[in-house]
Amino acid sequence: MTYSLRQTIAAEALGSALLLCTVVGSGIMADTLAQGNVAVALLANTIATGSILYVLITALGPVSGAHFNPAVTLVFALRREVAASVAVAYVLAQVAGTICGAMLAHAMFDQAILQFSEHARSGPAQWLSEVVATFALVLTILGTLRARPDAVPVSVALVIVAAYWFTASTSFANPAVTIARSLSDTFAGIAPADVPAFVVAQVIGAMSGLVIGERVFGWKRLDGEQPSLSSSIEA
Numbered sequence: 001m002t003y004s005l006r007q008t009i010a011a012e013a014l015g016s017a018l019l020l021c022t023v024v025g026s027g028i029m030a031d032t033l034a035q036g037n038v039a040v041a042l043l044a045n046t047i048a049t050g051s052i053l054y055v056l057i058t059a060l061g062p063v064s065g066a067h068f069n070p071a072v073t074l075v076f077a078l079r080r081e082v083a084a085s086v087a088v089a090y091v092l093a094q095v096a097g098t099i100c101g102a103m104l105a106h107a108m109f110d111q112a113i114l115q116f117s118e119h120a121r122s123g124p125a126q127w128l129s130e131v132v133a134t135f136a137l138v139l140t141i142l143g144t145l146r147a148r149p150d151a152v153p154v155s156v157a158l159v160i161v162a163a164y165w166f167t168a169s170t171s172f173a174n175p176a177v178t179i180a181r182s183l184s185d186t187f188a189g190i191a192p193a194d195v196p197a198f199v200v201a202q203v204i205g206a207m208s209g210l211v212i213g214e215r216v217f218g219w220k221r222l223d224g225e226q227p228s229l230s231s232s233i234e235a
Contacts, residue, residue, distance in 0.1 A: 003063050005086065009093045011064035015056045016097030017104065019068055020180045022052040024105035027187035041187060042164065050161035057153035066153075069174040070094055071206035075138055078210060091176070098180035106184065117182050117189030121169060122197065129167035130201035131208065136163055137173050138209025139216075146217045175199045 003011075026048035027041070034041035057066040065082075067073045070091040077087040103113050136159055144155040163171030172178045172190070178199055182192040190198065 001062070005089070008064040008086070009089050011060045012067060012090050013093040013097035013100075015060045015064070015066055016068045016094045016176060017101035018056060019049075019052060020098040020101030020177060021105045021108075022048050022101075023177065024102045024181070024184050024186060024188050025108060028105065028109045028111070031187040042170065045187065046161050046164040049164070050157040053160055054153045054157040057156055061153065064090070068094055068097075068176070069137075070176050071134055071174060071202050072138065072141065074203070075141075075206055075210050079214075094176040095179055098176045099183060102180045102184045106186075111186075115183055115185040115189075117185045117191050119185070119189040119191055120194060121190045122194045126169045126194075127197055127201040129169035130172060130198050131205040133163040133167045133169065133171040133173040134202045134205030135209040135212075138206050139213045142209070142213035142217055169198070172198055173202060173205070175202055178202070 023045070027045045030041040030044035030048075034044070056068065060066045065076070067076070067090060073082060073087050073090045073094070076082040077084060082090070106113050106115065137156070140155050140159040141152065144152050160171060160173065163173065172181065175198075178190060178195050181188050181190050182195045
């Protein structure tokens with residue numbers, strides 16, 4: 001089935017909003033209930049994030065490809081699976097959606113709608129972590145699309161769950177998510193001043209994943225393959 005550009009953009013905005021609402025909302029809830037136990041709070045935040053990723057990719061993947069991530073959209077644009085104009089529209093929808101999602105989470109927990117995070121996340125270890133997390137995400141997507149396309153939702157969810165724990169940055173791996181989390185002074189936040197370096201690291205990670213992935217898996221898709229993160233758009 002083909003979808004209109006309006007439908008695919010709406011799917012990207014909606015999915016991005018629900019993703020960030022879950023990340024921020026579960027972070028607030030976890031931080032409140034864990035009573036200072038950061039490990040427990042992070043575990044709860046991780047489970048909620050992985051769960052919603054699986055659901056959103058399964059539900060919205062057939063519509064837009066369920067990117068919810070400018071770095072992923074960039075990869076598919078470079079693979080010529082998404083037109084440049086569509087990629088720009090996707091990125092704008094993703095950023096707008098994630099910001100709205102963060103604000104919605106604040107509203108649900110009776111907090112100030114617009115916030116600016118004071119949670120510093122900076123330094124070489126954090127930046128390297130974002131490179132590795134985004135690299136792992138892109139490599140997982142490209143590899144799973146070739147090996148077992150129907151497993152993309154669970155594979156993406158699991159790599160993010162794992163990266164929450166094996167990276168020092170807790171795996172943002174998404175420029176839109178990073179921007180939105182800078183507008184949330186909660187457990188999930190990042191100081192606005194630290195956003196540019198994270199985004200640069202994420203782009204480097206995505207490009208590394210593309211280059212390495214295409215050499216391992218090949219540039220062209222297998223005959224008849226229908227990637228879950230690439231959509232069929234009706235002009």
